[in-house]
Amino acid sequence: MARIGEATAPTATREALARGRIRASLVPDLLVEARRIVNTVIAGWHGRRKRGIGENFWQFRPYVEGDAIARIDWRRSARDDHTYVRDREWEAAHTVWLWADPSASMLYKSSGAAISKESRALVLILALAELLSRSGERIAWPGLTDPFTARSGAERLAAQLAQASVLPSRPDLSGIRRFSDIIIASDFLDPVEDTKAWLDVLARHGVRAHLIEVADPAEETFPYAGRTEFTDPESGDKLTAGRAETLGEEYRLLYAARRQELAGWCKRLGWSYTVNHTDRLASDALVRVHMAMTADSGYAARTGA
Template sequence: MAQIGEAVAQVASRDALARARLRASLVPDLLVEARRVVNTVIAGWHGRRKRGIGENFWQFRPYVDGEAVSNIDWRRSARDDHIYIRDKEWEAAHTVWLWADPSPSMLYKSQGASVSKESRALVLVLALAELLSRSGERIAWPGLTDPFSARNGAERLASHLLHASTLAAKPDLRPLRRFSDMVIAGDFLDPVEETQEWLDPLARRGVRAHLIEIADPAEETFPYSGRTEFRDPETGERLTAGRAETVSQDYRNLYAARRHELASWCAKLGWSYTVNHTDRLASDALVKVHMAMTADARAGGR
């Protein structure tokens, strides 16, 4: 029995090493693709629309007794009989945690998809890292990096991924604090209850989460017929369907119900839920998550 356990452990170790090598080979190209996506979508992350300390002009407003004279814009004030203050835009940085699901199921790529789910998830995470870094936000990957701020944040994060021998199937979320954000890119094929149990501590601590479901078109449409064998990439279990088309409708109903339940749960918490198909553009999801995070920041006054 001990020999069997040791053999299983050796196989698991070899699989983990193979996954690490595969990821390392993909990361440089994925970083290039992430930057291309960012440059296509947006030239930077807009500042927070709130008065405060910053470099960008926001508005002129009337001077109020007691304010610092140094804040007066004398050129604007000279135009009429009023004294004006030159306000700048608030640009307080906060921390955004980024994570892409490293589960074996993310390696799936059907004939109708342009990339694997893992590749798409990593591109989106690196694209967000690039976008956030350009605006001075702090970024981090739970269990891999501490929060940091750098103009080359995407490159630094890619370097950490390049040299990571293993990535936790479910990272420790205890370091995440109130008013931070977390972006999670994965297929969310686990039972909804398990996903909720994992993420519920974030909601209780006041962390805003943005879930990006990476979906392969074949997983959603179930285009199979006749005798078909299915294999679970997580457990290796196999299931043979004599006539796959007879279960297609039940499968699609269950698949849609899982997504609807998880998306509804996120909506109740004030979180965002975005679906990105691997036969469509990564930029679609990037725009939606960008808008959700910007709306959250403005609503929260951050």
């Protein structure tokens, strides 16, 4: 599916440096908003059980190349056609990687949304940085920071983001290893196969991912009629529809199919997939991601273990 936007949306001609300056100007206010949101949900945030080298059982998960054969649970594996290993609870902080998509399409904001997709994604990531830092976790942004532990983790991450003039549209994820989590906030409007190819390295390394799809309401409902000009924010290409309403049904089917395919793929990998609309509360996504990260034996429950 191609990324599309209204004629009033930012186009691909906007330079990356200009986007960096816009992001830098937004970050201080977004950090304040992130902390406000955190204060509304912090009462439900508790220390997480984590996968690692402890003695207590945490979850079953599919066997991946590199796992020790001795950790395979043959009894669980005999129930179906997959091979499972037993994960145990981690006894110390591990790393949670955080990333918000800086692509041009994330600048889009329709009249029905309060903020752009980029602003919502950054608020979510900074709020998660605040929550995780308070819990004593190591956090990091791929390609921007090394993992670190600090009570002021969100503030440190915000400072790094404000100083970064250019961020890659897709960071290299190959250095993220097992016993890590990664939270990715994006609109995920690239072709599904491209997204899977980019994230496949995480699955092969046994990393647990949590995808947050940030969606503008107009992108989902396609409320256009009459003569309408659309602009691709990535390429700048334009499309003029004489009767935009005739495109609506097919567009909505393709949009929903993309989301369904990605969500199903994540479920099969034991990952989580959350949708957050920019006309709704950011805290809704925080609660859902928190539940996914704190669920005891989450994968086992989904597979009937």
